[in-house]
Amino acid sequence: MEKVQRMTREHGVVIFSKSTCCLSYAVSILFQDLGVTPHVCEIDHESDGQEMEKALIRMGVNSSFMFPAVFIGGLFVGSTNEVMSLHLQGSLIKLIKPYISGLKSN
Numbered sequence: 001m002e003k004v005q006r007m008t009r010e011h012g013v014v015i016f017s018k019s020t021c022c023l024s025y026a027v028s029i030l031f032q033d034l035g036v037t038p039h040v041c042e043i044d045h046e047s048d049g050q051e052m053e054k055a056l057i058r059m060g061v062n063s064s065f066m067f068p069a070v071f072i073g074g075l076f077v078g079s080t081n082e083v084m085s086l087h088l089q090g091s092l093i094k095l096i097k098p099y100i101s102g103l104k105s106n
Contacts, residue, residue, distance in 0.1 A: 001051075001054075001055035001058060001059075003048065003051075003052060003055075004016070004052050004055040004056060004059065005055075005059075007039065007041060007071075008071040008074045008075075009074050010039075011038075011039035012036070012072065012073060012096070012098060012099030013031055013036050013037075013038040013039065013070070013071070013072050013096060013099050014038065014039045014040075014041065014070070014071040015027060015028055015031075015038045015039070015040045015041070015068045015069070015070050015071075016041050016043055016052070016056055016061075016067065016068065016069040016070075016071075017040055017041065017042050017043070017067050017068045017069075018042060018043060018044045018067050019042045019044050019045060020044075021067045021068060023067070023068055023079075023080045024040070024067055024068035026080070027068045027070060027080055027083055028040055028068075030083070030084075030087065031096065034092070034093060034096060034100070035096075035100040035101050036096050036099045036100055036101065037101060038070075053066070056069050059076055060076050061076060061079075062079070065079050065081075066079070067079070068080060068083075070082070070083050072095045072096060072099075073095065073098070073099075077095070
């Protein structure tokens with residue numbers, strides 16, 4: 001669980017995925033189009049991927065709709081449906097504003 005928590009603390013936007021998940025790719029492209037380079041962790045390529053998956057479930061990720069599991073600012077936001085809903089409502093840009101490349105804070 002520590003590895004997952006560390007990733008979500010060290011990176012503004014984290015997408016936990018599996019390499020075969022096309023929805024994870026689509027969410028990643030959305031963030032890139034909005035000016036954020038997400039940290040993508042494909043847990044099927046991690047030696048401790050099963051432990052990471054269990055940690056994600058303990059952190060509130062729904063095991064039925066696990067991937068992509070998106071964290072912004074260390075908080076679990078949801079999967080594709082939640083991210084797209086936030087985007088359509090105009091709320092996603094507010095969440096990712098601190099992590100937009102080239103954006104200078106005052």
